[in-house]
Amino acid sequence: MRKLEELQSLIASSVAELKFPEQPADLYEPIRYILALGGKRMRPALLLMACDLFGGDVEAALPPALAIEVFHNFTLMHDDIMDNAPKRRGKTTVHEKWNSSVAILSGDVMLIEGYKLMMQVPDDKLRTVLDIFNTTAAGVCEGQQWDMTFETSTNISIEEYISMIRLKTAVVLGGALKIGALIGNADMQDAELLCSFGEYLGIAFQLQDDILDVYGNPEKFGKQVGGDILSNKKTYLLIKALELVKGTDAEELGRWITFATFDPAEKVAAVTQIYNSVNIRQHAETEMQAYAEKAFTALDNINLPEESKQYLRNFADGLLVREY
Amino acid sequence: MRKLEELQSLIASSVAELKFPEQPADLYEPIRYILALGGKRMRPALLLMACDLFGGDVEAALPPALAIEVFHNFTLMHDDIMDNAPKRRGKTTVHEKWNSSVAILSGDVMLIEGYKLMMQVPDDKLRTVLDIFNTTAAGVCEGQQWDMTFETSTNISIEEYISMIRLKTAVVLGGALKIGALIGNADMQDAELLCSFGEYLGIAFQLQDDILDVYGNPEKFGKQVGGDILSNKKTYLLIKALELVKGTDAEELGRWITFATFDPAEKVAAVTQIYNSVNIRQHAETEMQAYAEKAFTALDNINLPEESKQYLRNFADGLLVREY
Numbered sequence: 242m243r244k245l246e247e248l249q250s251l252i253a254s255s256v257a258e259l260k261f262p263e264q265p266a267d268l269y270e271p272i273r274y275i276l277a278l279g280g281k282r283m284r285p286a287l288l289l290m291a292c293d294l295f296g297g298d299v300e301a302a303l304p305p306a307l308a309i310e311v312f313h314n315f316t317l318m319h320d321d322i323m324d325n326a327p328k329r330r331g332k333t334t335v336h337e338k339w340n341s342s343v344a345i346l347s348g349d350v351m352l353i354e355g356y357k358l359m360m361q362v363p364d365d366k367l368r369t370v371l372d373i374f375n376t377t378a379a380g381v382c383e384g385q386q387w388d389m390t391f392e393t394s395t396n397i398s399i400e401e402y403i404s405m406i407r408l409k410t411a412v413v414l415g416g417a418l419k420i421g422a423l424i425g426n427a428d429m430q431d432a433e434l435l436c437s438f439g440e441y442l443g444i445a446f447q448l449q450d451d452i453l454d455v456y457g458n459p460e461k462f463g464k465q466v467g468g469d470i471l472s473n474k475k476t477y478l479l480i481k482a483l484e485l486v487k488g489t490d491a492e493e494l495g496r497w498i499t500f501a502t503f504d505p506a507e508k509v510a511a512v513t514q515i516y517n518s519v520n521i522r523q524h525a526e527t528e529m530q531a532y533a534e535k536a537f538t539a540l541d542n543i544n545l546p547e548e549s550k551q552y553l554r555n556f557a558d559g560l561l562v563r564e565y
Numbered sequence: 566m567r568k569l570e571e572l573q574s575l576i577a578s579s580v581a582e583l584k585f586p587e588q589p590a591d592l593y594e595p596i597r598y599i600l601a602l603g604g605k606r607m608r609p610a611l612l613l614m615a616c617d618l619f620g621g622d623v624e625a626a627l628p629p630a631l632a633i634e635v636f637h638n639f640t641l642m643h644d645d646i647m648d649n650a651p652k653r654r655g656k657t658t659v660h661e662k663w664n665s666s667v668a669i670l671s672g673d674v675m676l677i678e679g680y681k682l683m684m685q686v687p688d689d690k691l692r693t694v695l696d697i698f699n700t701t702a703a704g705v706c707e708g709q710q711w712d713m714t715f716e717t718s719t720n721i722s723i724e725e726y727i728s729m730i731r732l733k734t735a736v737v738l739g740g741a742l743k744i745g746a747l748i749g750n751a752d753m754q755d756a757e758l759l760c761s762f763g764e765y766l767g768i769a770f771q772l773q774d775d776i777l778d779v780y781g782n783p784e785k786f787g788k789q790v791g792g793d794i795l796s797n798k799k800t801y802l803l804i805k806a807l808e809l810v811k812g813t814d815a816e817e818l819g820r821w822i823t824f825a826t827f828d829p830a831e832k833v834a835a836v837t838q839i840y841n842s843v844n845i846r847q848h849a850e851t852e853m854q855a856y857a858e859k860a861f862t863a864l865d866n867i868n869l870p871e872e873s874k875q876y877l878r879n880f881a882d883g884l885l886v887r888e889y
Contacts, residue, residue, distance in 0.1 A: 262707075265710040265711050267713070268707060268710040319670070319673060322665075342646075342647040343710075345646060349643060349673075350703055350706040352673065353702045353706070356680060356695070360692065367691060368688065375680055375684075382592060382670055382673050383586075383589055386667075389666060
């Protein structure tokens with residue numbers, strides 16, 4: 242079994258070698274630009290990993306893995322327009338460096354380039370692989386739309402939130418693993434179990450991200466602690482708190498959400514205290530653990546040697562145990 | 566052979582029956598909205614026509630024909646954002662009725678829905694059909710980018726202009742005909758000849774559109790005469806005129822292009838007079854006729870009964886002889 246780091250660096254060098262037309266420059270240069278911003282290349286590496294675990298040829302899985310990475314960066318290019326984001330990985334976003342029209346159209350052609358790469362699989366796998374890709378891609382768009390809809394909604398349930406993060410974040414992990422497994426000649430049942438493993442793990446990972454935003458060690462987490470609190474982001478923590486807090490705490494939480502101006506440190510401290518009063522961290526960790534368990538249960542049922550399963554368990558543990 | 570009108574109405578009723586998910590509403594409702602705005606459904610009708618001419622099953626060609634229509638409307642939804650267009654077929658555009666983010670994301674999922682429909686072809690045709698669709702789709706994006714790039718360019722050549730309108734307008738006609746022909750079991754050579762017929766016809770049609778903008782009968786053309794002149798649109802007429810006019814006429818044309826304020830009727834009259842001084846209409850008609858001839862030559866070489874070729878000639882004549 243190849244190490245994850247080895248697969249990630251194989252992806253990194255293959256992304257760097259991807260060829261797109263030179264002209265029109267404003268269509269294809271932004272694609273080269275966003276792909277060169279780097280990143281952990283986790284999604285395509287998972288696709289290769291799945292293929293490798295089932296004894297498949299990792300080289301044959303490279304084009305669909307690159308398809309997943311190109312697709313992921315297409316979603317980033319369009320999300321950045323929608324979010325009005327000025328920076329991505331410390332560099333100017335495409336719509337800021339060029340303009341929104343360029344970012345829309347480059348993104349469109351990236352999605353098409355993703356399909357071209359995804360089609361580089363054997364004929365007997367083509368329809369199955371593309372069906373998975375279609376479902377995954379539409380799911381990611383649905384997740385992004387729910388995320389935008391939730392920004393202006395009240396009374397989002399935990400169930401709706403989990404459904405949103407599943408679509409927005411987790412289905413692409415599951416889809417990448419499923420496609421990789423099938424290219425590695427796994428049978429459909431094992432491919433679907435591995436897909437479930439990826440989806441549940443993705444949900445657990447996102448819940449962990451919600452927890453780390455408030456309770457993480459800022460030096461290790463790498464983001465501003467309390468960022469979600471400051472922007473009133475409807476994370477698991479806020480949704481659960483709104484469900485649980487009563488009386489004056491409920492009123493106070495409601496006030497903090499509506500304040501247009503505030504002292505950032507004060508808001509983070511106050512909301513965290515309200516979270517603590519109803520044990521939000523514990524609720525979130527229990528929920529995260531429940532999804533991790535679902536992932537491990539799916540994994541247990543896959544028809545793979547124990548050694549391979551242990552590899553995947555270690556991968557999941559590494560992903561979920563980021564230091565607080 | 567089925568009449569074009571019959572195929573268009575088959576498409577119209579099938580578009581009306583297309584099913585998309587109900588939720589998230591802001592993702593799928595704009596798709597239903599833009600598809601309900603109507604239109605001549607010419608592109609998908611051409612796909613059905615090609616299938617029918619080669620003796621194929623028109624019903625089997627319906628899903629890919631719908632794919633072409635969904636794809637075309639995806640490009641309209643995104644183009645309207647880029648063009649800041651308030652109206653489309655007399656109705657509010659999607660980005661105005663909802664917002665830009667909704668129009669970006671709905672368009673994205675429309676492209677994916679287009680792929681889903683295009684995949685509803687037999688296994689033995691899947692890869693070929695999708696390859697054509699990929700090339701067509703990327704070509705349309707390239708054409709749109711060139712069109713935007715030309716807005717701020719000077720010294721565009723006629724060759725560059727033809728290349729742009731080929732990509733932006735003509736390749737989707739060619740692609741639709743090619744896919745339809747292959748689904749009708751045409752051999753690749755005939756499918757490619759029919760594709761060329763469609764591309765050349767598309768270029769001729771766009772050149773005619775440029776001519777009609779200045780020399781058309783406003784009642785029959787259905788658009789404001791001189792609209793391209795007023796917006797300094799780099800049509801065949803303007804590009805050719807900039808190439809041909811000399812001396813004071815060249816200076817005057819240059820001035821009209823730079824004026825920020827002007828009397829519209831005066832500008833249209835003055836620029837038209839400059840066009841007339843170098844016989845622009847005749848140049849454009851000669852060019853248009855040359856592409857029509859290329860279309861007819863491709864058609865002559867297709868292995869189809871004379872009756873079918875005559876059907877296609879009549880179709881082309883009907884398209885190109887719009888009254889002036």
